[in-house]
Amino acid sequence: GAGVSQSPSNKVTEKGKDVELRCDPISGHTALYWYRQRLGQGLEFLIYFQGNSAPDKSGLPSDRFSAERTGESVSTLTIQRTQQEDSAVYLCASSLGGFRVQETQYFGPGTRLLVL
Amino acid sequence: AQTVTQSQPEMSVQEAETVTLSCTYDTSESDYYLFWYKQPPSRQMILVIRQEAYKQQNATENRFSVNFQKAAKSFSLKISDSQLGDAAMYFCAYRSISATNKLIFGTGTLLAVQP
Numbered sequence: 001g002a003g004v005s006q007s008p009s010n011k012v013t014e015k016g017k018d019v020e021l022r023c024d025p026i027s028g029h030t031a032l033y034w035y036r037q038r039l040g041q042g043l044e045f046l047i048y049f050q051g052n053s054a055p056d057k058s059g060l061p062s063d064r065f066s067a068e069r070t071g072e073s074v075s076t077l078t079i080q081r082t083q084q085e086d087s088a089v090y091l092c093a094s095s096l097g098g099f100r101v102q103e104t105q106y107f108g109p110g111t112r113l114l115v116l
Numbered sequence: 117a118q119t120v121t122q123s124q125p126e127m128s129v130q131e132a133e134t135v136t137l138s139c140t141y142d143t144s145e146s147d148y149y150l151f152w153y154k155q156p157p158s159r160q161m162i163l164v165i166r167q168e169a170y171k172q173q174n175a176t177e178n179r180f181s182v183n184f185q186k187a188a189k190s191f192s193l194k195i196s197d198s199q200l201g202d203a204a205m206y207f208c209a210y211r212s213i214s215a216t217n218k219l220i221f222g223t224g225t226l227l228a229v230q231p
Contacts, residue, residue: 042221107161
């Protein structure tokens with residue numbers, strides 16, 4: 001597609017349930033990032049995928065969070081046993097990747113997650 | 117660890133006037149990248165401008181320019197001839213060249229443009 005897409009746009013769930021958030025990066029982008037944005041805050045890095053390399057998971061806040069990416073396409077962020085503090089907007093971004101350090105990250109519109 | 121600070125939670129500007137948004141950062145690195153992103157109510161993060169730390173010349177993109185003071189670790193954004201469409205949340209971000217390509221964001225400045 002023309003840009004990064006994410007689904008669902010909004011998700012309401014009950015505490016303790018598992019949720020899956022999906023990101024479709026720009027075609028041809030080998031790098032993919034997940035960020036979390038809590039209300040009134042900046043974005044927090046969660047995880048980074050680059051091609052077939054091992055992902056950088058250093059930003060995941062707990063073992064309830066995990067993410068997968070199939071090749072250089074779709075990524076899924078899974079939150080198990082959701083807690084109220086997980087309520088936030090989850091943003092995905094993609095970039096060309098490699099060692100082009102000056103490259104731009106293109107963001108999707110995010111998924112707003114509300115845990116009741 | 118690097119940190120980014122935006123000390124102005126909210127700013128307001130009259131249409132056609134100029135406004136400056138502040139950003140400071142902390143790092144021990146000598147080479148890095150700095151960014152300003154705009155986030156309108158649609159939530160879509162849009163890159164406004166980028167600055168390479170090794171370049172002394174301040175970056176400009178049409179009505180947007182930065183004042184990059186490396187020694188002071190300051191990176192302010194100036195918006196000239198403000199337009200109603202400039203109203204949004206603005207985030208300053210830092211990116212190391214030596215680590216993962218992750219961006220480190222400030223907490224943002226909400227800019228209102230008055231007609």
